Amino acid sequence: MILQESHKIKTLVLVGGGHAHIHILNKYNKKRYQNIKIILISSDTYQYYSGMASGYLEGIYQQDDFRFNLKAICNERGIVFIEDSVVKIDYENQVLHTKGNQKIEYDFLSLNTGSIVKVKKKELGPNVFSVKPLSNLKKIKNAIESLVKLDKSIVIMGGGAAGIEIALALSMYQQNDSNIHLTLIDRHNTLLNGSPKRVQEIVTSRMKEVGIETYLGGFVTDINENYVYLENGQKIAFDVLVLASGVAQTSLYKDSNFIVDDSSSMLVNDNLQSLSADNVFGAGDCIQIRNNNLVKKNGVYAIRQAPILWKNILKVIKGKSLKRFKAQKTYxxxxxxxxxxxxxxxxxxxxxxxxxxxxxxxxxxxxxxxxxx
Ligand SMILES: Cc1cc2nc3c(=O)[nH]c(=O)nc-3n(C[C@H](O)[C@H](O)[C@H](O)COP(=O)(O)OP(=O)(O)OC[C@H]3O[C@@H](n4cnc5c(N)ncnc54)[C@H](O)[C@@H]3O)c2cc1C
Structure with missing residues (x-):
């Protein structure tokens, strides 16, 4: 493939409406970039912003406060929007295959598909919800609010930042309905494993203050419709179970034969360019920068990568040399x-x-x- 500047219109396909692609949608100006046609493929019309997710559960924000209508933004910007999921990327032939059996060709490709929650069992009951996709939060809210029984037990699996935010947001229901019992389980011996001790202490004391029971060092071995089973033989009953048990990747990149890391994230160089194909870029939770352990899988880094991603896509189209993404240690x-x-x-x-x-x-x-x- 020749990455030279040409007057022929180039098709840039964006897969996933993550943070980095939101930036591109806003920077794209059809009149200015007349030689680039953009197509956005996203599995959902809406893109949810996780920073405000727990505030939504608590009732501080409404649903439209923390989501983007991708279809509306694309229509406004002259970008083609396709609501579908990409299931296979044939990077050699520059074709995407979707769940809805569409074949979409591209000249340049950018991937910002985020991550999923680590779940052992795929078939979980109707009262078990993963925090991702974030559209599930409405389902969690509805499930808790529709519980008619008096003593409601809600279990949150995962004591990282997401699990803690969700548990503490749900403690709002304890205040309004004292019969709600909240339990958080984590396999580590501390909450927010890896965070400074002072932070762990503050969070632990806040959990106690609002009356959330915690099972630390509680390795979950099985889940059925009513119980979470721990390795030490204990079982914890629930009416609603919320899974916030860490970040994982779908098999999309591995199955598409991209060079991936151990967690199946697409490996990219410092320019956010795939190690497998020069015309493929990526940002956010779905990528791993080669030999870089500073970048964490969170929204902050996805947002920081966004301007470099857009610049580098424009540069590669023009055949110019690319810019490095420099990760800062502190955020x-x-x-x-x-x-x-x-x-x-x-x-x-x-x-x-x-x-x-x-x-x-x-x-x-x-x-x-x-x-x-
Ligand atoms: C409850 C909660 C709270 C959080 N709070 C924070 C916080 O305060 N700060 C922070 O920095 N991080 C936070 N995080 C982490 C943060 O949500 C993620 O790290 C961040 O969303 C990753 O952004 P991204 O741009 O990579 O992708 P995402 O924001 O996950 O977006 C990816 C999009 O791609 C779409 N998609 C996925 N696969 C496909 C496919 N095959 N085809 C088409 N479309 C696809 C999805 O529908 C999704 O809309 C939180 C996470 C959770 C669960």
Whole structure:
């Protein structure tokens, strides 16, 4: 393939409406980029912003506050929108195959398909919900609100940032209905494994304060419709189970014969370019940068990669040399602790309380406002 500047219209296909692609949708101007036709393929019309997910569960935000209507944005920008899931990428012939049996050809491809929750069993009951895709949050809300029995037991599996935010958001239901019992299970011996001790202590004390029971070091061996079974023989009953048990990848990239890492994420170089094909790029949770352990699978890095991704796609189309993505070690993390409280972590700085939540609220709401324009 010749990556030279040409006046022929090039087709750029974006797969997934993740953070990096939201940036591209907003930067694309049909008049300015007359030689590029963009197609966005996404499995959902809406793209949800995880930063505000727990606030939605708590009732602080409404559904439309934390989601983008991809179809509407594409229509406005002159971008073709296809609601479908890509199931196979034939990068040698530059063709995508979708669940809806479409074959879509491309000149350049960008992948921003995010991640899924690590789940052992595929067939789970109707009262078991994974936090991803984030459209499931409405189902979680509905399931909890529709429980007619008085003593409701909700179990959250996963004591990382996502599980903690969800558990603390759901503690709102404890206040309104004292018969709700919340339990969080994690296989590690501490909450937020790998975080500074002070952060773990603050989060642990907040969980106690709102009355969430925790099972730490609780390795889950099985789940059925009513119980979670732990390795130590204990079983925990639930009416609703929420899975926030870590980040995993679908088999899309592995099955499409891309060079992938151990977790099946597509391996890219520092320019966010696939190691398998020069005209394929990627960003966010679905990629792993070769020899780079600094980049974490979170929205912050997906957002940071976005401008480099767009620049490099434009550069490769023009046959120019690409720009490196330089990962910073320190990044601002704010975890919501429920009821407008949060914990802010930046290097050694740790602040908790309303102020931390307010900063998060300002960052998140301005992100949505900026990208909805
Ligand atoms: C409850 C919760 C709270 C979180 N809070 C934060 C936070 O506060 N800050 C933070 O930095 N991170 C947070 N995270 C992590 C964050 O959500 C992810 O790291 C981030 O969304 C990854 O972004 P992305 O751009 O890679 O993809 P995503 O935002 O996951 O988007 C990928 C999109 O691609 C689409 N897609 C997937 N596969 C296909 C396919 N085959 N074909 C077509 N379309 C496809 C999906 O429908 C999805 O819309 C949170 C996660 C959870 C679960």
């Amino acid at each position: 601002l993390q704010i975890i919501s602790l429920g009821q407008k409280k949060g914990i802010l972590i930046y290097g050694k700085l740790v602040i908790s309380g309303y102020f931390a939540w307010k900063i998060k609220d300002l960052i998140d709401t301005s992100y949505m406002k900026k990208n909805k324009k």
